[in-house]
Amino acid sequence: MAFFQYFNGQVLPLDSSILQSNDLGLIRGFAMFDFFRTYNGIPFRWEDYWKRFENSARLLKLPLPLTQKQAYDILTELYTRSGEPEVAFRFILSGGHSPDGVQVQSPNFIIRTEQLPMDSPEGRSKGIKVLPYEYVRDLPTVKTTNYVHMILMAEEMKRKQAADLLFHKDDEVSELTRSNVFFFKGDQLITTDRHILHGITRKVVLEIAQDHFEIVIRPIYLTELLEAEEVFTTSSTKWVMPIRQIGDQVIGQGSAGPKTRMLQQMFEEVLINWGK
Amino acid sequence: MAFFQYFNGQVLPLDSSILQSNDLGLIRGFAMFDFFRTYNGIPFRWEDYWKRFENSARLLKLPLPLTQKQAYDILTELYTRSGEPEVAFRFILSGGHSPDGVQVQSPNFIIRTEQLPMDSPEGRSKGIKVLPYEYVRDLPTVKTTNYVHMILMAEEMKRKQAADLLFHKDDEVSELTRSNVFFFKGDQLITTDRHILHGITRKVVLEIAQDHFEIVIRPIYLTELLEAEEVFTTSSTKWVMPIRQIGDQVIGQGSAGPKTRMLQQMFEEVLINWGK
Numbered sequence: 335m336a337f338f339q340y341f342n343g344q345v346l347p348l349d350s351s352i353l354q355s356n357d358l359g360l361i362r363g364f365a366m367f368d369f370f371r372t373y374n375g376i377p378f379r380w381e382d383y384w385k386r387f388e389n390s391a392r393l394l395k396l397p398l399p400l401t402q403k404q405a406y407d408i409l410t411e412l413y414t415r416s417g418e419p420e421v422a423f424r425f426i427l428s429g430g431h432s433p434d435g436v437q438v439q440s441p442n443f444i445i446r447t448e449q450l451p452m453d454s455p456e457g458r459s460k461g462i463k464v465l466p467y468e469y470v471r472d473l474p475t476v477k478t479t480n481y482v483h484m485i486l487m488a489e490e491m492k493r494k495q496a497a498d499l500l501f502h503k504d505d506e507v508s509e510l511t512r513s514n515v516f517f518f519k520g521d522q523l524i525t526t527d528r529h530i531l532h533g534i535t536r537k538v539v540l541e542i543a544q545d546h547f548e549i550v551i552r553p554i555y556l557t558e559l560l561e562a563e564e565v566f567t568t569s570s571t572k573w574v575m576p577i578r579q580i581g582d583q584v585i586g587q588g589s590a591g592p593k594t595r596m597l598q599q600m601f602e603e604v605l606i607n608w609g610k
Numbered sequence: 611m612a613f614f615q616y617f618n619g620q621v622l623p624l625d626s627s628i629l630q631s632n633d634l635g636l637i638r639g640f641a642m643f644d645f646f647r648t649y650n651g652i653p654f655r656w657e658d659y660w661k662r663f664e665n666s667a668r669l670l671k672l673p674l675p676l677t678q679k680q681a682y683d684i685l686t687e688l689y690t691r692s693g694e695p696e697v698a699f700r701f702i703l704s705g706g707h708s709p710d711g712v713q714v715q716s717p718n719f720i721i722r723t724e725q726l727p728m729d730s731p732e733g734r735s736k737g738i739k740v741l742p743y744e745y746v747r748d749l750p751t752v753k754t755t756n757y758v759h760m761i762l763m764a765e766e767m768k769r770k771q772a773a774d775l776l777f778h779k780d781d782e783v784s785e786l787t788r789s790n791v792f793f794f795k796g797d798q799l800i801t802t803d804r805h806i807l808h809g810i811t812r813k814v815v816l817e818i819a820q821d822h823f824e825i826v827i828r829p830i831y832l833t834e835l836l837e838a839e840e841v842f843t844t845s846s847t848k849w850v851m852p853i854r855q856i857g858d859q860v861i862g863q864g865s866a867g868p869k870t871r872m873l874q875q876m877f878e879e880v881l882i883n884w885g886k
Binding site for chain 1: 748
């Protein structure tokens with residue numbers, strides 16, 4: 335195992351000390367990132383992740399120091415040097431080192447290779463518990479690095495055996511800390527596009543689901559989620575993950591419902607066949 | 611000029627590359643800071659700044675790796691090594707390097723010495739322009755590093771010759787990006803304590819003002835600020851700074867009013883005599 339990272343033109347060991355203490359990502363929280371992985375050695379939905387990364391950069395007014403082609407070549411090099419069959423990639427673009435702590439001069443661009451996140455086959459059959467949390471993300475369409483609430487609540491989540499937070503405000507639900515929310519109502523598959531990061535897994539699931547369910551994109555509410563028969567969340571690491579409990583409220587049968595299972599299987603087919 | 615920084619037990623040149631790319635301050639925005647300076651070579655209101663820093667750390671559940679005494683000894687060493695008559699200090703405490711990007715293992719503590727911020731004697735007599743901006747800071751009592759909106763708006767502020775943003779939501783005003791707001795109504799000096807970072811300059815100004823004005827702490831509103839005769843802001847770098855214009859609306863006479871001037875002079879007396 336030999337994970338490397340790209341940093342402003344160089345390829346370095348993953349644990350190199352590379353950043354100065356006046357990086358705007360550190361001192362001003364002015365940074366964005368993205369995270370995705372390979373299946374069968376091929377970066378999953380690269381076009382979509384790159385497009386989202388470009389979009390985040392545009393919204394933060396940060397110039398991208400690499401073209402899509404250059405970035406892909408770096409991915410390939412990092413993947414090869416890792417010697418691993420599969421890797422995860424974390425892109426980080428910060429405002430860069432700034433003499434006055436305000437002006438962006440030249441962004442810092444880091445591409446990290448990382449070990450795959452822990453898989454949770456048990457979670458996918460049994461479902462996860464999430465805690466309702468009153469919050470709506472700032473600049474939700476940008477994948478900023480602001481995850482203060484998630485880190486702050488990490489201990490309480492552990493104590494309550496919850497896997498994530500469900501953000502809601504004035505009853506309206508937006509997303510989990512790092513994933514999107516869906517629920518079923520009869521044959522309707524319902525999800526929101528308000529105050530969310532547009533997940534790539536969300537996009538793939540919507541593509542898959544459209545031949546099987548009536549898809550409804552509209553604002554969604556905590557009160558209706560609590561009464562739904564099946565609720566699930568999607569992310570690059572969670573795939574299609576049933577939500578079996580929201581706070582104290584058990585959802586449906588308290589495990590993965592049949593429609594969620596069906597989508598899970600279809601999504602996992604896509605992964606198994608990726609690049610083939 | 612030789613500015614140094616303290617980092618986890620070492621004293622290093624200010625531009626050393628010290629941080630790995632898995633620092634939770636960088637990848638999760640999980641970091642806090644404080645900023646203050648010397649007058650006559652003595653850190654201004656050290657007790658207050660340290661107390662606030664401790665409070666921020668407690669609210670983020672980050673253990674402080676140094677005692678107050680140890681931190682002060684480091685300030686003294688950094689100040690001496692700078693060879694400068696006056697310096698500014700920036701404390702940064704991040705969640706530290708984290709293997710999984712979520713769990714805090716050991717915070718990174720950085721103390722930077724920096725050049726003094728630019729003084730603005732012209733601003734203090736003529737006043738500054740600020741732009742109303744609909745926003746309320748998340749976790750306002752913690753001096754987190756989340757200044758994304760300030761950086762995002764830096765260009766527009768420049769274009770509109772504005773020096774800062776005035777945060778308001780549903781008409782209620784909280785603070786500027788990095789400073790507190792006051793206004794006069796007759797002999798009442800009014801400021802808010804809702805959704806604000808409790809400024810040390812704010813505290814000193816309240817101490818000074820109490821023998822001269824009736825001090826009222828209550829929610830304040832944009833509509834009343836726009837009609838006020840004198841509005842000013844306080845911060846460690848702005849001291850007592852008149853606000854002459856909010857968006858397109860000129861405030862009072864469009865320059866520093868007499869009561870603001872009086873407080874300015876009293877505050878600057880405190881600075882001149884600091885440590886004497």
